Amino acid sequence: MPTPGKSNALIWINFQDKNLILDCGEGASLKLLQHNMDDDYLDAVIITHNHADHLSGLIMVIQMLHIQKRKKQLLVFLPEGEIFFLEMLSFFYLFPAKLSYPLIIRNICDIKNYYPEISLLENNHLAGYCDLIREAATGNKMKAYSILLNVQGVSALYSSDLNELISLEPYLDDLDLLILDGLHPSAAEIISLPQRTRAAIILNHGLSTELKKRLMEREDHPFILADETQEIEL
Ligand SMILES: [Zn+2]
Ligand SMILES: [Zn+2]
Known part of the structure:
Protein backbone atom coordinates (compact mmCIF):
# COMPACT_ATOMS: atom_id res chain seq x y z
CA MET A 1 0.00 0.00 0.00
CA PRO A 116 29.35 -15.18 -7.55
CA GLU A 117 28.96 -13.47 -4.15
CA ILE A 118 25.16 -13.64 -4.49
CA SER A 119 22.99 -16.69 -3.81
CA LEU A 120 19.25 -17.08 -4.31
CA LEU A 121 16.88 -18.60 -1.76
CA GLU A 122 13.60 -19.46 -3.43
CA ASN A 123 10.39 -19.11 -1.41
CA ASN A 124 6.64 -19.63 -1.88
CA HIS A 125 5.52 -15.99 -1.50
CA LEU A 126 3.51 -16.11 -4.76
CA ALA A 127 2.18 -19.68 -4.47
CA GLY A 128 -1.27 -18.45 -3.41
CA TYR A 129 -1.93 -17.29 -6.99
CA CYS A 130 -1.73 -20.87 -8.29
CA ASP A 131 -5.48 -21.37 -8.94
CA LEU A 132 -5.93 -17.93 -10.54
CA ILE A 133 -3.00 -18.50 -12.87
CA ARG A 134 -4.23 -21.95 -13.84
CA GLU A 135 -7.76 -20.66 -14.56
CA ALA A 136 -6.57 -17.68 -16.58
CA ALA A 137 -3.71 -19.65 -18.20
CA THR A 138 -1.43 -16.62 -17.91
CA GLY A 139 1.77 -18.61 -17.59
CA ASN A 140 3.10 -16.77 -14.49
CA LYS A 141 5.82 -18.84 -12.87
CA MET A 142 5.28 -17.56 -9.28
CA LYS A 143 9.04 -17.15 -8.77
CA ALA A 144 10.08 -15.32 -5.59
CA TYR A 145 13.52 -15.15 -3.97
CA SER A 146 15.47 -13.91 -0.99
CA ILE A 147 18.98 -12.66 -1.74
CA LEU A 148 22.05 -13.81 0.20
CA LEU A 149 25.31 -11.88 -0.14
CA ASN A 150 28.65 -13.30 1.03
CA VAL A 151 31.64 -10.99 0.75
CA GLN A 152 34.97 -11.56 2.53
CA GLY A 153 33.46 -13.47 5.43
CA VAL A 154 30.51 -11.11 5.85
CA SER A 155 27.08 -12.52 5.24
CA ALA A 156 23.94 -10.43 4.64
CA LEU A 157 20.49 -11.58 3.68
CA TYR A 158 17.59 -9.58 2.22
CA SER A 159 14.50 -11.69 2.71
CA SER A 160 12.29 -9.62 0.40
CA ASP A 161 8.67 -10.76 0.80
CA LEU A 162 8.09 -14.22 2.19
CA ASN A 163 5.18 -15.93 3.87
CA GLU A 164 7.21 -17.93 6.38
CA LEU A 165 10.83 -18.07 7.47
CA ILE A 166 11.56 -21.72 6.71
CA SER A 167 13.57 -20.97 3.55
CA LEU A 168 15.99 -18.84 5.65
CA GLU A 169 16.59 -21.48 8.35
CA PRO A 170 19.75 -23.11 6.90
CA TYR A 171 21.51 -19.71 6.70
CA LEU A 172 20.67 -18.20 10.10
CA ASP A 173 23.78 -19.51 11.92
CA ASP A 174 26.34 -17.63 9.84
CA LEU A 175 24.44 -14.42 9.21
CA ASP A 176 25.71 -10.94 10.15
CA LEU A 177 22.75 -8.93 8.86
CA LEU A 178 19.17 -9.87 8.04
CA ILE A 179 16.89 -7.36 6.33
CA LEU A 180 13.57 -9.02 7.04
CA ASP A 181 10.03 -8.61 5.75
CA GLY A 182 8.05 -7.50 8.83
CA LEU A 183 4.69 -7.68 7.10
CA HIS A 184 4.01 -11.18 5.77
CA PRO A 185 5.54 -13.80 8.13
CA SER A 186 3.69 -14.48 11.38
CA ALA A 187 4.59 -12.25 14.33
CA ALA A 188 5.37 -15.36 16.41
CA GLU A 189 7.94 -16.56 13.89
CA ILE A 190 9.63 -13.17 13.73
CA ILE A 191 9.63 -12.63 17.51
CA SER A 192 11.40 -15.98 18.09
CA LEU A 193 14.06 -15.30 15.43
CA PRO A 194 16.70 -13.45 17.53
CA GLN A 195 17.12 -16.64 19.63
CA ARG A 196 18.24 -18.47 16.51
CA THR A 197 20.69 -16.04 14.91
CA ARG A 198 23.38 -13.60 16.01
CA ALA A 199 22.57 -11.41 12.99
CA ALA A 200 21.38 -7.84 13.39
CA ILE A 201 17.76 -7.90 12.20
CA ILE A 202 16.26 -4.92 10.40
CA LEU A 203 12.50 -5.14 9.93
CA ASN A 204 11.39 -3.52 6.70
CA HIS A 205 8.44 -3.51 4.28
CA GLY A 206 6.14 -2.38 7.11
CA LEU A 207 5.02 -4.35 10.13
CA SER A 208 1.94 -6.56 10.44
CA THR A 209 -0.65 -5.34 12.95
CA GLU A 210 0.14 -8.29 15.23
CA LEU A 211 3.91 -7.69 15.08
CA LYS A 212 3.45 -3.98 15.80
CA LYS A 213 1.37 -4.89 18.85
CA ARG A 214 3.91 -7.45 20.08
CA LEU A 215 6.83 -5.03 19.66
CA MET A 216 5.00 -2.26 21.51
CA GLU A 217 4.53 -4.61 24.47
CA ARG A 218 8.31 -4.71 25.02
CA GLU A 219 10.35 -1.60 24.36
CA ASP A 220 13.68 -3.43 24.65
CA HIS A 221 13.01 -5.69 21.66
CA PRO A 222 16.16 -6.64 19.71
CA PHE A 223 14.97 -5.52 16.26
CA ILE A 224 16.03 -2.48 14.26
CA LEU A 225 13.08 -0.82 12.51
CA ALA A 226 13.93 0.19 8.95
CA ASP A 227 14.15 3.87 8.26
CA GLU A 228 14.09 5.67 4.92
CA THR A 229 17.65 6.18 3.63
CA GLN A 230 19.17 4.10 6.47
CA GLU A 231 22.79 3.14 5.78
CA ILE A 232 24.53 0.10 7.25
CA GLU A 233 28.22 -0.67 6.96
CA LEU A 234 29.48 -4.23 7.51
ZN1 LIG B 1 6.22 -6.37 -1.24
ZN1 LIG C 1 5.33 -9.42 -2.66
Whole structure:
Protein backbone atom coordinates (compact mmCIF):
# COMPACT_ATOMS: atom_id res chain seq x y z
CA MET A 1 0.00 0.00 0.00
CA PRO A 2 1.49 3.40 -0.93
CA THR A 3 2.25 5.38 2.23
CA PRO A 4 3.13 9.10 2.22
CA GLY A 5 6.77 9.62 3.19
CA LYS A 6 7.62 5.96 2.74
CA SER A 7 9.11 4.41 -0.39
CA ASN A 8 8.46 1.02 -1.93
CA ALA A 9 11.10 -1.70 -1.87
CA LEU A 10 14.66 -0.69 -2.83
CA ILE A 11 17.86 -1.82 -1.13
CA TRP A 12 21.16 -0.44 -2.41
CA ILE A 13 24.19 -2.69 -1.93
CA ASN A 14 27.80 -1.72 -2.49
CA PHE A 15 30.67 -4.23 -2.28
CA GLN A 16 34.10 -4.38 -3.93
CA ASP A 17 33.30 -1.44 -6.25
CA LYS A 18 30.05 -3.06 -7.33
CA ASN A 19 26.77 -1.20 -6.94
CA LEU A 20 23.51 -3.04 -7.17
CA ILE A 21 19.93 -2.40 -6.22
CA LEU A 22 17.71 -5.12 -4.88
CA ASP A 23 14.14 -4.43 -5.98
CA CYS A 24 12.98 -1.29 -7.66
CA GLY A 25 9.58 -0.21 -6.36
CA GLU A 26 7.66 2.94 -7.21
CA GLY A 27 9.74 6.09 -6.72
CA ALA A 28 13.09 4.36 -7.31
CA SER A 29 14.25 6.97 -9.84
CA LEU A 30 13.53 9.79 -7.36
CA LYS A 31 15.39 7.94 -4.63
CA LEU A 32 18.46 7.55 -6.86
CA LEU A 33 18.34 11.27 -7.71
CA GLN A 34 17.96 12.24 -4.06
CA HIS A 35 21.17 10.36 -3.32
CA ASN A 36 23.01 12.09 -6.16
CA MET A 37 23.81 8.79 -7.76
CA ASP A 38 25.97 9.29 -10.80
CA ASP A 39 24.31 7.92 -13.94
CA ASP A 40 27.09 5.35 -14.39
CA TYR A 41 27.21 4.32 -10.75
CA LEU A 42 24.65 1.55 -10.89
CA ASP A 43 25.80 -1.83 -12.23
CA ALA A 44 22.73 -4.01 -11.88
CA VAL A 45 19.14 -4.22 -10.71
CA ILE A 46 17.89 -7.45 -9.15
CA ILE A 47 14.15 -7.97 -8.85
CA THR A 48 13.15 -10.55 -6.25
CA HIS A 49 9.58 -11.09 -7.48
CA ASN A 50 7.17 -9.37 -9.82
CA HIS A 51 4.88 -7.63 -7.33
CA ALA A 52 4.41 -3.99 -8.29
CA ASP A 53 5.89 -2.63 -5.04
CA HIS A 54 9.16 -4.35 -6.00
CA LEU A 55 9.19 -3.73 -9.75
CA SER A 56 7.09 -0.73 -10.74
CA GLY A 57 9.95 1.80 -10.49
CA LEU A 58 12.13 0.02 -13.02
CA ILE A 59 10.59 1.54 -16.16
CA MET A 60 11.35 5.07 -14.93
CA VAL A 61 14.89 4.11 -13.87
CA ILE A 62 15.51 2.76 -17.39
CA GLN A 63 14.07 5.96 -18.91
CA MET A 64 15.97 8.26 -16.52
CA LEU A 65 19.34 6.63 -17.28
CA HIS A 66 18.64 7.05 -21.01
CA ILE A 67 17.82 10.76 -20.60
CA GLN A 68 20.99 11.14 -18.52
CA LYS A 69 22.87 9.67 -21.51
CA ARG A 70 24.34 6.81 -19.53
CA LYS A 71 26.88 4.82 -21.55
CA LYS A 72 27.72 1.89 -19.25
CA GLN A 73 25.70 -1.29 -19.66
CA LEU A 74 22.95 -1.96 -17.12
CA LEU A 75 22.17 -5.50 -16.07
CA VAL A 76 18.63 -6.30 -14.99
CA PHE A 77 17.86 -9.67 -13.40
CA LEU A 78 14.21 -10.68 -13.41
CA PRO A 79 12.69 -13.66 -11.62
CA GLU A 80 10.53 -14.51 -14.66
CA GLY A 81 9.05 -12.97 -17.80
CA GLU A 82 12.24 -11.52 -19.35
CA ILE A 83 10.86 -11.61 -22.91
CA PHE A 84 7.53 -10.11 -21.84
CA PHE A 85 9.42 -7.31 -20.04
CA LEU A 86 11.48 -6.50 -23.14
CA GLU A 87 8.30 -6.30 -25.22
CA MET A 88 6.72 -4.07 -22.59
CA LEU A 89 9.62 -1.61 -22.88
CA SER A 90 8.61 -0.95 -26.49
CA PHE A 91 5.05 -0.38 -25.27
CA PHE A 92 6.54 2.49 -23.18
CA TYR A 93 8.46 3.75 -26.25
CA LEU A 94 11.72 2.70 -24.62
CA PHE A 95 13.14 0.70 -27.52
CA PRO A 96 16.09 -1.29 -26.12
CA ALA A 97 18.20 -0.85 -29.28
CA LYS A 98 17.74 2.94 -29.09
CA LEU A 99 18.68 3.44 -25.45
CA SER A 100 21.88 5.42 -24.78
CA TYR A 101 23.30 2.36 -22.96
CA PRO A 102 23.21 -1.43 -23.47
CA LEU A 103 20.38 -2.87 -21.40
CA ILE A 104 20.93 -6.53 -20.62
CA ILE A 105 17.94 -8.45 -19.29
CA ARG A 106 18.70 -11.82 -17.69
CA ASN A 107 16.87 -14.37 -15.62
CA ILE A 108 17.83 -14.08 -11.96
CA CYS A 109 19.06 -17.70 -12.02
CA ASP A 110 22.04 -16.43 -14.09
CA ILE A 111 23.16 -14.24 -11.21
CA LYS A 112 26.11 -16.44 -10.15
CA ASN A 113 27.70 -16.00 -13.60
CA TYR A 114 27.88 -12.26 -12.96
CA TYR A 115 28.02 -12.00 -9.17
CA PRO A 116 29.35 -15.18 -7.55
CA GLU A 117 28.96 -13.47 -4.15
CA ILE A 118 25.16 -13.64 -4.49
CA SER A 119 22.99 -16.69 -3.81
CA LEU A 120 19.25 -17.08 -4.31
CA LEU A 121 16.88 -18.60 -1.76
CA GLU A 122 13.60 -19.46 -3.43
CA ASN A 123 10.39 -19.11 -1.41
CA ASN A 124 6.64 -19.63 -1.88
CA HIS A 125 5.52 -15.99 -1.50
CA LEU A 126 3.51 -16.11 -4.76
CA ALA A 127 2.18 -19.68 -4.47
CA GLY A 128 -1.27 -18.45 -3.41
CA TYR A 129 -1.93 -17.29 -6.99
CA CYS A 130 -1.73 -20.87 -8.29
CA ASP A 131 -5.48 -21.37 -8.94
CA LEU A 132 -5.93 -17.93 -10.54
CA ILE A 133 -3.00 -18.50 -12.87
CA ARG A 134 -4.23 -21.95 -13.84
CA GLU A 135 -7.76 -20.66 -14.56
CA ALA A 136 -6.57 -17.68 -16.58
CA ALA A 137 -3.71 -19.65 -18.20
CA THR A 138 -1.43 -16.62 -17.91
CA GLY A 139 1.77 -18.61 -17.59
CA ASN A 140 3.10 -16.77 -14.49
CA LYS A 141 5.82 -18.84 -12.87
CA MET A 142 5.28 -17.56 -9.28
CA LYS A 143 9.04 -17.15 -8.77
CA ALA A 144 10.08 -15.32 -5.59
CA TYR A 145 13.52 -15.15 -3.97
CA SER A 146 15.47 -13.91 -0.99
CA ILE A 147 18.98 -12.66 -1.74
CA LEU A 148 22.05 -13.81 0.20
CA LEU A 149 25.31 -11.88 -0.14
CA ASN A 150 28.65 -13.30 1.03
CA VAL A 151 31.64 -10.99 0.75
CA GLN A 152 34.97 -11.56 2.53
CA GLY A 153 33.46 -13.47 5.43
CA VAL A 154 30.51 -11.11 5.85
CA SER A 155 27.08 -12.52 5.24
CA ALA A 156 23.94 -10.43 4.64
CA LEU A 157 20.49 -11.58 3.68
CA TYR A 158 17.59 -9.58 2.22
CA SER A 159 14.50 -11.69 2.71
CA SER A 160 12.29 -9.62 0.40
CA ASP A 161 8.67 -10.76 0.80
CA LEU A 162 8.09 -14.22 2.19
CA ASN A 163 5.18 -15.93 3.87
CA GLU A 164 7.21 -17.93 6.38
CA LEU A 165 10.83 -18.07 7.47
CA ILE A 166 11.56 -21.72 6.71
CA SER A 167 13.57 -20.97 3.55
CA LEU A 168 15.99 -18.84 5.65
CA GLU A 169 16.59 -21.48 8.35
CA PRO A 170 19.75 -23.11 6.90
CA TYR A 171 21.51 -19.71 6.70
CA LEU A 172 20.67 -18.20 10.10
CA ASP A 173 23.78 -19.51 11.92
CA ASP A 174 26.34 -17.63 9.84
CA LEU A 175 24.44 -14.42 9.21
CA ASP A 176 25.71 -10.94 10.15
CA LEU A 177 22.75 -8.93 8.86
CA LEU A 178 19.17 -9.87 8.04
CA ILE A 179 16.89 -7.36 6.33
CA LEU A 180 13.57 -9.02 7.04
CA ASP A 181 10.03 -8.61 5.75
CA GLY A 182 8.05 -7.50 8.83
CA LEU A 183 4.69 -7.68 7.10
CA HIS A 184 4.01 -11.18 5.77
CA PRO A 185 5.54 -13.80 8.13
CA SER A 186 3.69 -14.48 11.38
CA ALA A 187 4.59 -12.25 14.33
CA ALA A 188 5.37 -15.36 16.41
CA GLU A 189 7.94 -16.56 13.89
CA ILE A 190 9.63 -13.17 13.73
CA ILE A 191 9.63 -12.63 17.51
CA SER A 192 11.40 -15.98 18.09
CA LEU A 193 14.06 -15.30 15.43
CA PRO A 194 16.70 -13.45 17.53
CA GLN A 195 17.12 -16.64 19.63
CA ARG A 196 18.24 -18.47 16.51
CA THR A 197 20.69 -16.04 14.91
CA ARG A 198 23.38 -13.60 16.01
CA ALA A 199 22.57 -11.41 12.99
CA ALA A 200 21.38 -7.84 13.39
CA ILE A 201 17.76 -7.90 12.20
CA ILE A 202 16.26 -4.92 10.40
CA LEU A 203 12.50 -5.14 9.93
CA ASN A 204 11.39 -3.52 6.70
CA HIS A 205 8.44 -3.51 4.28
CA GLY A 206 6.14 -2.38 7.11
CA LEU A 207 5.02 -4.35 10.13
CA SER A 208 1.94 -6.56 10.44
CA THR A 209 -0.65 -5.34 12.95
CA GLU A 210 0.14 -8.29 15.23
CA LEU A 211 3.91 -7.69 15.08
CA LYS A 212 3.45 -3.98 15.80
CA LYS A 213 1.37 -4.89 18.85
CA ARG A 214 3.91 -7.45 20.08
CA LEU A 215 6.83 -5.03 19.66
CA MET A 216 5.00 -2.26 21.51
CA GLU A 217 4.53 -4.61 24.47
CA ARG A 218 8.31 -4.71 25.02
CA GLU A 219 10.35 -1.60 24.36
CA ASP A 220 13.68 -3.43 24.65
CA HIS A 221 13.01 -5.69 21.66
CA PRO A 222 16.16 -6.64 19.71
CA PHE A 223 14.97 -5.52 16.26
CA ILE A 224 16.03 -2.48 14.26
CA LEU A 225 13.08 -0.82 12.51
CA ALA A 226 13.93 0.19 8.95
CA ASP A 227 14.15 3.87 8.26
CA GLU A 228 14.09 5.67 4.92
CA THR A 229 17.65 6.18 3.63
CA GLN A 230 19.17 4.10 6.47
CA GLU A 231 22.79 3.14 5.78
CA ILE A 232 24.53 0.10 7.25
CA GLU A 233 28.22 -0.67 6.96
CA LEU A 234 29.48 -4.23 7.51
ZN1 LIG B 1 6.22 -6.37 -1.24
ZN1 LIG C 1 5.33 -9.42 -2.66
